[in-house]
Amino acid sequence: MYRRRLLWALVPSLSVSVAGCNDADPMNGPDQGSEATPDGRAEIVDHELVREGAGTDEETVAIEGAVRIHEEGLQHVELRGRFFDPEGEPLDTTFERLQEIEVGTQPFEIQYPEIGPAAAAVDGYEIEITTVI
Template sequence: MELNRRRYLATIGATVSGLALAGCSESESGDFEDGNGGGTSTSGDSGSNGNSGDGSSKDVELLNHEMVRENEGEMSETVKVVGEAENVSGGELSYAEVEVKFYEGDTLAESFMDNINGWSAGETWAFEVQYPGIGEDAAVIDDYEIRAGTSL
């Protein structure tokens, strides 16, 4: 009896793992779009800094984004990227995300994301991706790259 139970559990585990991997192959995301060191960028126009990737995917369009500093020059200084994205998939998305790579000069400092679940077609989402460092750590962040998709 114990052997059959183990075989059953192993079979279930393998099936669940296979389904999880199959789900990953269905996902897609856009190429990273350059940020602009703190100003507003709108994908698809000159605000994308000439990068061939506009950060959008076939399901999620980045409408705008910008880097925002708060308490600049203080020990509590923070930096984040805020913006808006639209569900252009034509249907509800069970999951979507925006990933931001924060840079200190040419060096990648950190990469973080914001996500949304149960996102209806045509809806706009106001996202916010916070850099985790504060004070001097946040002060050195001077640029970012961004992309959106259903799984990054």
């Protein structure tokens, strides 16, 4: 929970994608084309894979980050997170929809749907963003 508060405090100062996830390798995150919407109305400015309770039956994994909204009038922003095992095989795809859209930067979280050993198998991810006017 403290990470979210820290992320929220740092979000206004972020201006470029960080976390070293700018190649097409799913083990490292998204490719360049998936970090902004085609219309340029929104972009992912930060993201990372966050693991809590590692090694326990309650282990969870999520993609946490921030989205910058550039224009008013969006109904929602949808984020799609794809989770992969150590061999790069897909495990699951999860969607998160941000509906309270305001111009500026706001945090997001895409939770892997399983916990425990299933969550422990997650080793990489990809993320994409879309918007609806």
